[in-house]
Amino acid sequence: MRTDIALNGSSSPTANYIGWSPRPATIRLSDPTGATSPVAVMLRNQRTNIGGQVVFAAAANQPRTDTLQLTLPLNGSPLSFVVSGKHPNASTNDRDAAIEVVLTTGGTVLSVTQLMVRVRKNANTLSDAERDRFTGAFAILNNRGAGRFRDLRNMHIRTLLRSPLAQAHGDDGFLPWHRAYLLDLERELQNIDSSVTLPYWRFDQPAPKVFIPEFIGRSAANGRVDFGTTNDLRFWTTEQGVGVLRRPSFDPATSGAGNANGPVRSQDSTLRDLGTIYDTFIASEGNPHNRAHSSFREAISDPATAPTDPLFFLLHCNVDRLWALWQAKNGRFNPAVAGSFRTPGGPPHPIGHNLSNTMWPWNGDTTPPRPTSAPGGPLASSAVTSAPAPSPAVHEMIDYQGRVNPANWLGFDYDDVPF
Amino acid sequence: MEDSEYERYIANYWRELDRQSAQEPETEMKDTALFSEENPRVAEAKAIASGARSDPEKLEKLFAIIRNPSEPIEARHSALTSLRALRFNSVVLDELRAAYLDALRDVIDDPDPDLRDEVLEILSKEKDEYAQRRLLESLTGQGSPLVPAQRALQLLSYDIHAEHFPLLREYVARSDDAETRLEAVRLLSADPASADLLMDLFADSKEDQEIRRASVAGLLSLAPQQYEERVKEIVLDDSEDETVRAEGLSALSHFGNPTALAQDERFNATIEELRTREANSESLEKALQGYMQMHLLR
Numbered sequence: 001m002r003t004d005i006a007l008n009g010s011s012s013p014t015a016n017y018i019g020w021s022p023r024p025a026t027i028r029l030s031d032p033t034g035a036t037s038p039v040a041v042m043l044r045n046q047r048t049n050i051g052g053q054v055v056f057a058a059a060a061n062q063p064r065t066d067t068l069q070l071t072l073p074l075n076g077s078p079l080s081f082v083v084s085g086k087h088p089n090a091s092t093n094d095r096d097a098a099i100e101v102v103l104t105t106g107g108t109v110l111s112v113t114q115l116m117v118r119v120r121k122n123a124n125t126l127s128d129a130e131r132d133r134f135t136g137a138f139a140i141l142n143n144r145g146a147g148r149f150r151d152l153r154n155m156h157i158r159t160l161l162r163s164p165l166a167q168a169h170g171d172d173g174f175l176p177w178h179r180a181y182l183l184d185l186e187r188e189l190q191n192i193d194s195s196v197t198l199p200y201w202r203f204d205q206p207a208p209k210v211f212i213p214e215f216i217g218r219s220a221a222n223g224r225v226d227f228g229t230t231n232d233l234r235f236w237t238t239e240q241g242v243g244v245l246r247r248p249s250f251d252p253a254t255s256g257a258g259n260a261n262g263p264v265r266s267q268d269s270t271l272r273d274l275g276t277i278y279d280t281f282i283a284s285e286g287n288p289h290n291r292a293h294s295s296f297r298e299a300i301s302d303p304a305t306a307p308t309d310p311l312f313f314l315l316h317c318n319v320d321r322l323w324a325l326w327q328a329k330n331g332r333f334n335p336a337v338a339g340s341f342r343t344p345g346g347p348p349h350p351i352g353h354n355l356s357n358t359m360w361p362w363n364g365d366t367t368p369p370r371p372t373s374a375p376g377g378p379l380a381s382s383a384v385t386s387a388p389a390p391s392p393a394v395h396e397m398i399d400y401q402g403r404v405n406p407a408n409w410l411g412f413d414y415d416d417v418p419f
Numbered sequence: 420m421e422d423s424e425y426e427r428y429i430a431n432y433w434r435e436l437d438r439q440s441a442q443e444p445e446t447e448m449k450d451t452a453l454f455s456e457e458n459p460r461v462a463e464a465k466a467i468a469s470g471a472r473s474d475p476e477k478l479e480k481l482f483a484i485i486r487n488p489s490e491p492i493e494a495r496h497s498a499l500t501s502l503r504a505l506r507f508n509s510v511v512l513d514e515l516r517a518a519y520l521d522a523l524r525d526v527i528d529d530p531d532p533d534l535r536d537e538v539l540e541i542l543s544k545e546k547d548e549y550a551q552r553r554l555l556e557s558l559t560g561q562g563s564p565l566v567p568a569q570r571a572l573q574l575l576s577y578d579i580h581a582e583h584f585p586l587l588r589e590y591v592a593r594s595d596d597a598e599t600r601l602e603a604v605r606l607l608s609a610d611p612a613s614a615d616l617l618m619d620l621f622a623d624s625k626e627d628q629e630i631r632r633a634s635v636a637g638l639l640s641l642a643p644q645q646y647e648e649r650v651k652e653i654v655l656d657d658s659e660d661e662t663v664r665a666e667g668l669s670a671l672s673h674f675g676n677p678t679a680l681a682q683d684e685r686f687n688a689t690i691e692e693l694r695t696r697e698a699n700s701e702s703l704e705k706a707l708q709g710y711m712q713m714h715l716l717r
Contacts, residue, residue, distance in 0.1 A: 063426045064423055066425070086425065087428075087432070136709075140673070144673075144674060145640075165513075166510070166513075169508045170507075170510050174508070222598055223573060224602075229632075229662055229666070229702035229705075230665075230702050230705040230706075232669070232673065232709070234636065235636050235640070235669070235670065235674070237608065237640050240577060241576055241579065241605045241606045241608045241609050241637070242633065242636045242637050242640060245576070259500050259504075260493075260496050260497050260500045261468070261497055261500050261501060261504075268439065268440040268442070271436075272441060285507070285508050286472070286504075286508065290504035290507045290508060291504060293504065293507060294500055294503045299544075301503055302503070302541070302544045303507050304544060304545075305544050305577065325436075329433070329436065329437065329440070418429055418432060419429070
C-alpha cells in the first residue's frame with residue numbers, strides 16, 4: 001500500500017518548496033494493495049527534532065495542527081489538504097523536512113515526501129552552509145558580469161533620457177517594483193540552486209557575521225572589499241572590473257547603519273512611526289532606505305551603481321521585509337482595500353506607480369515615458385507558484401503571502417513574518 | 420471553531436511584535452553621526468535637507484553650502500550626505516542635475532581632502548568628463564594630485580575607457596606602490612589587449628601574491644579559453660604557492676569552458692588525486708571541492 005502527495009499543484013519534486021503561507025496539497029492512494037475499504041491515515045512530520053517542520057489543515061480556513069487525519073478513497077482519487085511551514089522551524093538544508101504518511105491503525109509508513117521549508121532569513125543568522133550556497137549561486141549568476149545578471153543590473157541604472165530609475169523610485173511604485181526585482185533575482189538564484197533564498201541585511205542592527213570575507217566582504221582601508229580566499233564572490237565582475245568598492249560610514253560589526261546625518265530608522269520606529277496606511281508608510285523610501293544606502297560611500301551609495309555591489313540586494317531585501325512586517329501588522333494585503341496602496345483620487349501619478357500598471361522592464365514596454373529599452377524580458381518563472389504574471393502589475397505584489405487569494409502567493413516568505 | 424495550539428502561537432507572536440514596536444525606545448540608538456550636532460550650521464543643513472526632496476530652492480541652498488569654503492566642514496559634509504541620499508528618490512534633484520554637478524566641480528580643488536575625495540567620487544559615478552580629465556591629469560603629472568594615485572584609479576573605474584588602458588599598463592610596469600599596481604591590474608580586467616600581461620603576471624612566481632590572484636581573475640573573465648592550459652599548469656605545479664593554485668583552480672571553475680574541462684582526463688585525474696591529500700591548505704581544499712562539484716560530480 002502506498003500514498004503519493006503532491007504539493008503546490010504539482011507532482012514534481014521541483015515544486016516541493018513551501019514557506020509559512022498555507023499551500024494547496026493533495027494526497028491519494030497510489031497503490032491500494034491490501035486495502036478493502038477507505039484507508040484512514042495520519043500525516044505528520046517525519047522528524048520533529050531536526051530540519052524544517054510543517055503544519056497541516058484540512059482546508060484553508062481550518063486551524064493548522066501538527067498532524068492531520070484523513071480517510072483516503074480506495075479508487076485513488078486525490079484528497080485536498082493544506083500544508084504550511086511551522087514557524088519558526090524553517091529548513092536549513094534542501095529537503096530536510098519530510099511529510100510522513102502512516103496508517104492510523106498500526107502506524108505502517110505509506111510514504112515519505114521530502115520538502116524544504118524555504119524562507120528568506122536574516123543574513124547574520126545563516127549557517128556557514130547556507131551562506132556558502134548563497135554566495136556560490138550568486139557568483140555563478142554574476143558570471144563575469146554577463147548574461148542574466150547584466151540585465152538585472154541594467155534595470156536599475158540612470159540614463160539621461162527616460163531614466164529607468166523613475167520606474168522604480170520617487171513614487172508609490174517603489175516598494176512593489178523592488179519586490180518584483182528581488183523576486184526576479186531570487187528565482188534566477190533558485191534556478192542555480194533551489195535551496196537558496198535571498199537573505200536580508202538587518203541594517204538597524206550590528207551584523208558581525210555578514211561583513212566578513214566569507215560573506216558579503218570586509219572593507220579594507222582603501223575601500224576595496226576583501227572576499228577572502230574561499231568566497232566565490234571574489235570573482236564578482238561588473239563594468240568596474242573585478243571586485244567591489246565599499247566604504248561604510250559606520251562599523252557594521254558593532255553598529256547599525258548610519259551616516260553624518262544620523263542612524264538609519266530602526267525597525268520598531270519604521271513599524272510605529274510611519275502610520276498605518278500606505279500613503280504615509282511610503283516615506284520609508286527616505287529613511288530607512290535612502291539612509292541605509294548613503295551610510296556607505298562608493299557604488300552602493302548611488303542608484304546608478306548600487307546593484308554592482310552584491311550587498312545592494314541584501315539591503316533591499318530588508319526594505320521589502322519591513323514592508324511585509326508593516327503589511328502584516330496593519331492587515332494591508334488587499335489592494336482593493338484602502339490603506340494597502342495609495343488612497344485613490346488626487347493628482348495623477350507617473351506610469352508604473354499605479355495599481356493597474358504593469359511594471360517595466362518585465363512588460364517590455366518602451367513607449368515614452370518608459371525607458372528606451374527593456375532588459376531581461378519577463379519575470380523569471382517558479383516551480384512552486386504561477387504568481388505573479390510574467391509581466392506583473394503593481395497590485396500583484398501586494399498579496400505576496402496569498403492571504404486574500406492563495407493563488408497570489410509569490411513563492412517567498414520571511415523568517416520573522418509568519419502567516 | 421476552536422483555535423489550535425499553533426494558531427494561538429501565531430496570534431501571540433503578532434501581539435508581542437505590536438507590543439514591542441509600540442514601546443518608546445529606552446535609549447536612542449547610538450548616533451553614528453561622524454560630527455557633532457552642536458554645530459548650529461549642521462543642524463540648519465539637516466533642517467534644509469529634510470524638506471528638500473521636492474523643493475528646488477532648498478536643494479539650491481544645499482548646493483550653496485557645499486561650494487562655500489567658509490561654511491563649517493561638518494555642514495558641508497552633512498549637505499553632501501543629504502544630497503547623496505536624495506539622489507535615490509528626488510525627481511527635482513534629477514532635474515537640477517546640471518546645477519548639482521556644477522556645485523560639485525567647484526569643490527574639486529577644496530583644501531579639505533575628504534570633501535575633495537567625496538565630490539570626485541560622486542562626479543566619477545556621474546561619468547563627469549571634467550572630473551575624469553582632472554584625475555587623468557593628476558595621474559600623468561600634468562595636474563596637481565587631487566587624491567593619491569591608487570584612489571584616482573579607483574575613481575576612474577566608474578567609467579573606464581579604452582584610452583585609460585595604456586596608462587594602467589604603465590602603472591603596472593613602473594609603479595613601486597603595491598596597492599596602486601593592484602588597482603591597475605583589477606581595472607585591466609576590462610581590457611582584452613591586456614590578457615597576455617595578466618597571464619604573465621599570474622605565471623610569475625616572484626610577483627606579489629595579491630597581484631597574481633587579481634590577475635587570474637581578470638584574465639579568465641576576459642579570455643578564459645585562450646589561457647586555460649597555462650592556468651592549469653600552474654594549478655598542477657606542486658612547487659607553486661597553494662593560495663595562487665587555489666585561485667587559479669577557482670577561476671577555472673567559474674570561468675572555464677565546462678566541455679573542455681570535462682574532457683581533460685589528465686587534469687581531472689590529478690585534481691581527484693590532489694583531493695585525497697591531507698595537507699592541503701583551506702583555500703586549496705575549498706577550491707578542489709568547488710571544482711569537483713561544478714565539473715566532476717555532475
